[in-house]
Amino acid sequence: METLMITFHNASSPDREEEMNNWYNWVHIRDIAGMPGAINAVQRLAADSVQPSSPDQTYKYVTLYEVVDKATCTAGHQAVMGSRKLLISTAFDVSNFTEAYWDIIAQTASFATYADYKGDKAALTVRLTGAVEDVLDDAVLAELAGKPGFVAAHLLRLSDEQQPNSGRDREAATHLLIGQLDDSCLAAESWDAFAAERGLSAFAPLPTIFKPVIDRFKASQAQKSPEWQALTYLSHAIIGVSPDAQAFPTRG
Numbered sequence: 147m148e149t150l151m152i153t154f155h156n157a158s159s160p161d162r163e164e165e166m167n168n169w170y171n172w173v174h175i176r177d178i179a180g181m182p183g184a185i186n187a188v189q190r191l192a193a194d195s196v197q198p199s200s201p202d203q204t205y206k207y208v209t210l211y212e213v214v215d216k217a218t219c220t221a222g223h224q225a226v227m228g229s230r231k232l233l234i235s236t237a238f239d240v241s242n243f244t245e246a247y248w249d250i251i252a253q254t255a256s257f258a259t260y261a262d263y264k265g266d267k268a269a270l271t272v273r274l275t276g277a278v279e280d281v282l283d284d285a286v287l288a289e290l291a292g293k294p295g296f297v298a299a300h301l302l303r304l305s306d307e308q309q310p311n312s313g314r315d316r317e318a319a320t321h322l323l324i325g326q327l328d329d330s331c332l333a334a335e336s337w338d339a340f341a342a343e344r345g346l347s348a349f350a351p352l353p354t355i356f357k358p359v360i361d362r363f364k365a366s367q368a369q370k371s372p373e374w375q376a377l378t379y380l381s382h383a384i385i386g387v388s389p390d391a392q393a394f395p396t397r398g
Contacts, residue, residue: 148250149213154205155243166237177232179365181222186212187364191356196330198337202352216247220309248302248322252284254291260298261362265328268357273319274349295333298326330355
């Protein structure tokens with residue numbers, strides 16, 4: 147079963163957004179990707195200007211981590227928690243984020259198959275709550291994936307296995323629908339029509355279209371590249387003595 151670790155997040159304030167993005171893109175993602183045997187690939191996106199009707203605007207950013215093994219990923223986090231290897235910039239809003247494991251339970255293709263496709267490389271995420279699996283089966287997902295703007299569709303369930311310090315307590319949804327898109331404008335229209343036809347309002351859908359900030363890259367790049375290792379080492383040295391750094395927040 148494929149698993150994604152998904153982090154929805156924001157900057158701590160609008161004037162620190164660039165600072166947060168620089169830290170997240172060049173330090174944090176590398177820290178997570180560098181955990182051996184934990185992550186296969188990473189993709190980070192930001193809310194698009196094109197959105198479906200009634201979009202969820204709670205989070206401006208999302209990061210999709212393709213998990214190799216949940217136990218290894220959790221152990222990797224715990225091993226570096228609170229150390230220089232996992233310091234968090236204060237430009238990151240720790241009061242308003244959620245990070246959780248999501249298991250893919252139905253899909254039209256492997257998530258990785260369309261992670262590097264041509265087109266917008268955007269993603270639609272829809273948080274849903276309720277007996278979603280009674281409605282969104284493989285056939286219905288295939289119908290959605292065939293709509294204009296879509297290339298693939300995946301239904302995920304909030305995993306029973308979570309990290310002790312995850313933001314699961316802030317994730318009210320039971321399921322997550324992810325559509326991989328090649329045209330955000332067409333996909334927004336397609337989603338509105340599809341949700342109405344299928345009566346998905348019963349599941350309190352919270353849709354957002356995100357556009358790429360960093361194209362998907364494989365974790366092996368972070369683990370093996372001398373240039374990446376050098377940059378990571380330098381980043382840790384800088385942020386480790388900076389007042390704008392804090393240990394990863396615990397909720398234990």
